[in-house]
Amino acid sequence: MNSGKTITLAIMDAPYESANSTTALRLIHTALSQGNHVNVFAYEGAVNLTMKAQQPHPNPVKGTSVEEEAHPTTKDWIASLFALAEKNNVKLDWINCGLCVDERGAGDWIDGPRRGGPKELYEVSQSSDVTLVIPTK
Amino acid sequence: MKYLFIESRDPFESTDTQFFSDLVKGVKKLGRETTLFLVQNSVLSTRKGAKYNDQIAQLAQSGVTVLADGFSLKERGIDHLVEGIEVSNMDQLVQLLLEPETKAIWH
Structure with a gap:
C-alpha cells in the first residue's frame, strides 16, 4: 500500500472562502488513499483550517437543524485525513505556520498538526518527490 | 522536465487565464511534455459553445x-x-504530480 513517495502541499486559503481549500483536501485524501505520504504547510488564513473550536451550524434561511444541515467543518475533514493516513500506514505531516497562528490566535487545534515555519517547509519540500503551492488569488 | 499546469481560475472572471494559457503554449513550443489540468471554475471554458472554447481547443x-x-x-x-x-x-x-522530473504550477 505504501508507495514510498511523498507530496508536499503549501496552502494559504482560510476555511469556507475558496474552492482551493476543497480541492487541496480532495488532493490530500486521494494521495493518502493511494499510499503516499503527504506534507502540508498551512500558512496565512489556512492555519484556521484545523481549529478545534469550529462548530457546524443550522441554516435559519432554510429552517434546517444542525443535524439536517450536516455542515462539514474543515477540522473534522482534516481529522479524518489523519485517520486515513494511520489506516494506510502512511504519514500526514501537517505544519501550521507559527507566526500565522500567533497573529490569528489560532493555536488551539485538533490532534495531529504541529507548529513550524519556513525552515520546516524547506526541509519537507527537499525530502519530497514533488511540491505544489496553492496560493490565494 | 515535464510541466503540469493546474488552472483553477474562471476565464470569465480573470484575464490572467489568457496569460496562463500563453505560458502553457510557450512551454509546449519549447518541446516540453506539457499537461494542463483544469479544476474548479476553470472548467467553465470547456462547455461546448462557451466563449473560451477556442483558447482551450488550440x-x-x-x-x-x-x-x-x-x-x-x-x-x-x-x-x-x-x-x-x-x-x-x-x-x-x-x-x-508524482511522475519523475515533473514541475507543477498552480494558477
Whole structure:
C-alpha cells in the first residue's frame, strides 16, 4: 500500500472562502488513499483550517437543524485525513505556520498538526518527490 | 522536465487565464511534455459553445494534454465538452504530480 513517495502541499486559503481549500483536501485524501505520504504547510488564513473550536451550524434561511444541515467543518475533514493516513500506514505531516497562528490566535487545534515555519517547509519540500503551492488569488 | 499546469481560475472572471494559457503554449513550443489540468471554475471554458472554447481547443491541438476534473464538471452541470479535452480526476492528478522530473504550477 505504501508507495514510498511523498507530496508536499503549501496552502494559504482560510476555511469556507475558496474552492482551493476543497480541492487541496480532495488532493490530500486521494494521495493518502493511494499510499503516499503527504506534507502540508498551512500558512496565512489556512492555519484556521484545523481549529478545534469550529462548530457546524443550522441554516435559519432554510429552517434546517444542525443535524439536517450536516455542515462539514474543515477540522473534522482534516481529522479524518489523519485517520486515513494511520489506516494506510502512511504519514500526514501537517505544519501550521507559527507566526500565522500567533497573529490569528489560532493555536488551539485538533490532534495531529504541529507548529513550524519556513525552515520546516524547506526541509519537507527537499525530502519530497514533488511540491505544489496553492496560493490565494 | 515535464510541466503540469493546474488552472483553477474562471476565464470569465480573470484575464490572467489568457496569460496562463500563453505560458502553457510557450512551454509546449519549447518541446516540453506539457499537461494542463483544469479544476474548479476553470472548467467553465470547456462547455461546448462557451466563449473560451477556442483558447482551450488550440492548446489541445498544439499537443498539450488537456484534462478537466470530473468533479468540477459535475458540480457545474457540464457534460458536453469541446473536443480535445479528457475528463479526469484526483487519482490521475496525483499520479501526474508524482511522475519523475515533473514541475507543477498552480494558477
